[in-house]
Amino acid sequence: MGRQIGEVILDLKNISLSFGGVKALSDISFDVREHEIRAIIGPNGAGKSSMLNVINGVYRPQQGEIVLRGEHFANMTPARAARAGIARTFQNLALFKGMTVLDNIMAGRNLQMRANLFQQAIWFGPARREELAHRAKVEEIIDFLEIQHIRKVPVGRLPYGLQKRVDLGRALAMEPQILLLDEPMAGMNVEEKQDMCRFILDINDQFGTTIVLIEHDMGVVMDISDRVVVLDYGRKIGDGAPDEVRANPDVIRAYLGTSN
Amino acid sequence: MAFFIETLIGGLMAGMLYSLVALGFVLIFKASGVFNFAQGALVLFAALAMARFAEWLPAWFGIESLALANVLAFLITIAIMFVAALLIERLVLRYLVNQEGATLLMATLGIAYFLEGFGQTVFGSDIYKIDVGMPKDPVLILENVFEGGILINKEDFIAAVIAATLVTLLTLFFQKTATGRALRAVADDHQAAQSIGIPLNRIWVIVWCVAGVVALVAGIIWGSKLGVQFSLATVALRALPVVILGGLTSVPGAIIGGLIIGVGEKLSEVYLGPSIGGGIEIWFAYVLALVFLLFRPQGLFGEKIIDRV
Ligand SMILES: Nc1ncnc2c1ncn2[C@@H]1O[C@H](COP(=O)(O)OP(=O)(O)OP(=O)(O)O)[C@@H](O)[C@H]1O
Ligand SMILES: [Mg+2]
Numbered sequence: 001m002g003r004q005i006g007e008v009i010l011d012l013k014n015i016s017l018s019f020g021g022v023k024a025l026s027d028i029s030f031d032v033r034e035h036e037i038r039a040i041i042g043p044n045g046a047g048k049s050s051m052l053n054v055i056n057g058v059y060r061p062q063q064g065e066i067v068l069r070g071e072h073f074a075n076m077t078p079a080r081a082a083r084a085g086i087a088r089t090f091q092n093l094a095l096f097k098g099m100t101v102l103d104n105i106m107a108g109r110n111l112q113m114r115a116n117l118f119q120q121a122i123w124f125g126p127a128r129r130e131e132l133a134h135r136a137k138v139e140e141i142i143d144f145l146e147i148q149h150i151r152k153v154p155v156g157r158l159p160y161g162l163q164k165r166v167d168l169g170r171a172l173a174m175e176p177q178i179l180l181l182d183e184p185m186a187g188m189n190v191e192e193k194q195d196m197c198r199f200i201l202d203i204n205d206q207f208g209t210t211i212v213l214i215e216h217d218m219g220v221v222m223d224i225s226d227r228v229v230v231l232d233y234g235r236k237i238g239d240g241a242p243d244e245v246r247a248n249p250d251v252i253r254a255y256l257g258t259s260n
Numbered sequence: 261m262a263f264f265i266e267t268l269i270g271g272l273m274a275g276m277l278y279s280l281v282a283l284g285f286v287l288i289f290k291a292s293g294v295f296n297f298a299q300g301a302l303v304l305f306a307a308l309a310m311a312r313f314a315e316w317l318p319a320w321f322g323i324e325s326l327a328l329a330n331v332l333a334f335l336i337t338i339a340i341m342f343v344a345a346l347l348i349e350r351l352v353l354r355y356l357v358n359q360e361g362a363t364l365l366m367a368t369l370g371i372a373y374f375l376e377g378f379g380q381t382v383f384g385s386d387i388y389k390i391d392v393g394m395p396k397d398p399v400l401i402l403e404n405v406f407e408g409g410i411l412i413n414k415e416d417f418i419a420a421v422i423a424a425t426l427v428t429l430l431t432l433f434f435q436k437t438a439t440g441r442a443l444r445a446v447a448d449d450h451q452a453a454q455s456i457g458i459p460l461n462r463i464w465v466i467v468w469c470v471a472g473v474v475a476l477v478a479g480i481i482w483g484s485k486l487g488v489q490f491s492l493a494t495v496a497l498r499a500l501p502v503v504i505l506g507g508l509t510s511v512p513g514a515i516i517g518g519l520i521i522g523v524g525e526k527l528s529e530v531y532l533g534p535s536i537g538g539g540i541e542i543w544f545a546y547v548l549a550l551v552f553l554l555f556r557p558q559g560l561f562g563e564k565i566i567d568r569v
Contacts, residue, residue: 056455058451058454058455078451078454078455078457079454079457079459081455082454082455082456082457083457087455087456088455090451090452090455094449094451094452094455095448095449095452096444096445096448096449096452096453097448097449098444098447098448099441099444099445099448103441103444104445106438106441107441107442107445107453107456107458108456110438110441110442110445110456110457110458111456111457113438115438117439117466120433120437120438120439120440121433121437123436123437127437127438130438131438170452170456171456173456174456174457
């Protein structure tokens with residue numbers, strides 16, 4: 001791989017999160033380095049999605065802090081995360097179902113749009129020029145993800161695999177520095193998985209985007225990630241390069257124990 | 261035949277206004293899940309402000325021209341409605357995010373009572389006139405097609421054109437602009453919208469501003485016809501069956517539902533009224549909407565409601 005893994009860009013310190021009596025995350029710490037692909041794995045209910053939701057501010061942990069490029073965030077919110085260059089996809093698709101593929105991805109450009117409401121209402125002039133410029137960028141993403149043929153289709157009508165791709169496209173449209181992917185290949189067939197893998201590797205390689213990835217498919221995880229965090233029942237039981245993690249007795253036990 | 265068409269056209273023209281008010285409902289519901297019971301109060305409040313400023317401005321500043329006074333009053337009222345939208349979001353909705361639908365509904369009931377009371381305190385509680393120079397005389401059209409021609413109320417016609425224009429402009433705004441897209445995004449999925457940096461608060465303020473503008477236009481049209489008085493708030497609530505009929509989340513539903521209700525009311529008033537009794541137009545819309553609900557609970561264009569068991 002041509003990319004150079006850099007300094008720590010995202011540092012999670014002693015994160016604890018509970019819902020009523022359920023401890024979703026207990027004192028979890030790990031870091032993410034610039035340009036790397038960092039996987040989070042673990043059995044069902046281990047707290048993986050909760051971790052992503054903490055990173056982009058959907059959940060607020062009771063304890064711990066998030067350090068992003070040296071800046072401390074005591075209470076992250078989705079809006080702050082988005083502005084700080086964090087984009088994400090969702091485990092259970094959260095697309096704008098009534099809107100076309102193009103509109104969904106265009107919506108991802110929201111933060112880069114500068115024209116004010118008044119200019120937009122006039123439509124001609126700055127707002128239109130801006131719209132066209134963003135449109136060009138979005139077309140690049142559409143080409144990249146090979147979804148030209150469905151640009152004008154409302155996403156609600158697309159098969160699951162393609163919806164997952166649109167979800168990724170919308171996140172990419174933000175030109176994020178950090179991309180959080182929650183099971184991007186879940187429910188896909190082998191071919192779709194291969195495509196998705198290729199996209200993730202290309203994003204990482206071509207744009208240098210740092211990627212935090214949750215995935216159940218061990219083959220995929222071991223193949224594409226640089227380092228892996230393993231969660232089980234809200235605790236961290238392993239952290240390191242794929243080979244190290246695979247040899248870790250705790251990890252083996254957690255996976256055998258739940259027959260996953 | 262000519263009389264039937266006359267009634268039909270009258271119904272469509274009245275219906276256009278219902279569509280407009282229903283659109284205000286639907287936008288707020290889509291964007292925030294709030295069933296806005298205060299829409300009627302907004303109409304009353306806006307009409308009161310408009311009527312009173314059009315009266316006060318000439319007195320305060322010696323403005324001679326009626327048109328100028330109206331334009332200024334209109335602009336001031338728009339500004340007031342925007343401030344109201346901002347305050348409603350800041351002081352009420354912001355603290356009720358993710359609450360139950362019933363809680364939100366109660367909150368808008370509170371807003372409705374406040375607006376009605378506060379509006380009457382500030383602007384007075386008499387009957388006021390809005391005079392924007394609407395022509396009151398009827399005209400005859402299609403005299404060579406039908407015997408005796410078709411009688412059309414010019415005022416209603418202009419009102420319908422204004423309402424239709426506003427509906428069209430709003431639809432264009434939502435389809436063609438970045439803010440419109442953000443609004444549709446919020447309507448489809450709050451969480452995803454937030455994750456791409458769309459600020460929910462701002463979107464809510466915008467939809468309440470739109471609802472305010474819609475209320476003002478409806479208030480001016482109804483107010484110039486009926487006079488500005490407390491009952492305007494209930495006239496606007498006639499748009500309720502429209503949203504039930506059209507589906508709470510559907511913009512085309514609001515528009516077509518409005519037309520159906522408008523026509524239904526007029527036809528029932530003219531053809532059923534004499535045998536069933538007067539006042540039918542007041543409850544007919546609800547019956548129509550309820551009967552309709554039996555067959556399509558999600559409304560004309562609403563999304564299918566799937567109950568998870
Ligand atoms: N919003 C919530 N409210 C209550 N409990 C929650 C919430 N979100 C997660 N949990 C609980 O926290 C724990 C961790 O859930 P989480 O979704 O993070 O697991 P996961 O590792 O992503 O699992 P999966 O592989 O099934 O997606 C579970 O016990 C879950 O029930
Ligand atoms: Mg999960």
